[in-house]
Amino acid sequence: MENTKPWVKPALEFGPLILFFAVFMLFRGQDVQLWGQSYGGFIFATLVFIPTLVLSTLVQWRITGKLAPMQVATLVLVIVFGGMSVWLNDPRFFKLKPTIIYVLFAVILGTGLALRRNWLGAVLSEALPMDAEGWRKLTLRMALFFLALAVMNELVWRNMSETAWVYFKTFGLPVLLFAFLLGNAGLYRAHALPDKDAANDDRAA
Template identity: 55%
Template sequence: MSDEKQIKPWVKPVLEMGPILAFFAGYIALRDHVFTIGGTEYSGFIVMTAAFIPLLALSTLILWRLTGKLSAMQIMTLVLVVVFGGLTIWLNDERFFKMKPTMIYIMFGAILGVGLMRSKSYLSLVLGEVMPLDAEGWRKLEFRMMLFFFGLAVANEVIWRTLTTDTWVKFKTFGLPIAMLLFFMAQSGLMARHSTEEADKDAAE
């Protein structure tokens, strides 16, 4: 039985996407402005990065207080945002914040890869309650997700290095969540074939 506290379905996505949408809105409003703080000029992107870090930390804290738990993905994301966002502000260089999604997806892909090599299903520990699959189903899903994460890392690098900051911000705000949604929609067949939900119901009767 899970120790996670029950919350309304809309609360979690609002807390997870709220800081990202706030960053997007703030960037759009401030992208053409330059702010002088302590004798140093900072772009609107840097200023919004400075605002995004505590906003994400606050939303993560609220989510933890409401649910009683955080996933490894949420914790790692917060840590990397603090590290790379901090470097962006300290060095006044937006490239560090743009590299953050690359590091996140490489780490997630590497963790899944290690799990596959060790025949351990790390993904099932996170999603096992909402997506009951058999062992083969988890292996297939984790392999596909590992490739997907590495693909997102490559896409992020290509976009921030070759396209404008506006394009990268739109990609980060809308492209990445949409890509994640489409990925899981594409796995519906796999989930249906390898679901153990019916078997669990039959065993309970």
């Protein structure tokens, strides 16, 4: 994506979610007639979200030539659980999807720790070069963070209104993820690997 505009990446990543929010707010409390059946605003927004996410993911793959494992897992679960919500006209499946995604990520990271495999570093090491201990700490923290998100999602969708869950999904979860990444800035600095260019310059001097 080096040669693309700087706004393209965030637009592709957050565009489908923002569109879901906009469609839900526009059709909230209304019934939409499709194929001879009545759908609520939430289901209609889900129906719009699924192909939009598929398209944005394909565009990212076309531009970069690769997709992160989390992107692939998220896309598959969105298609499966979003599709079930639309097919059965039941929003519970789509609301359950984030819980499953976060538990899945937590299990994968926890398994990597148990097996002493740096799976998180294998995905993010180019963007965030750290030593092995740094990756171990970050993996543990992220696994626990994903479990906490799963619990929060369950509490919100089971105990609060549909609108509250949409706000939580659209704005709350991204803010929490940003806060988590920012909150670990000290760990990134403490375990950062020496800059190779700087080390080479020092040896040359």
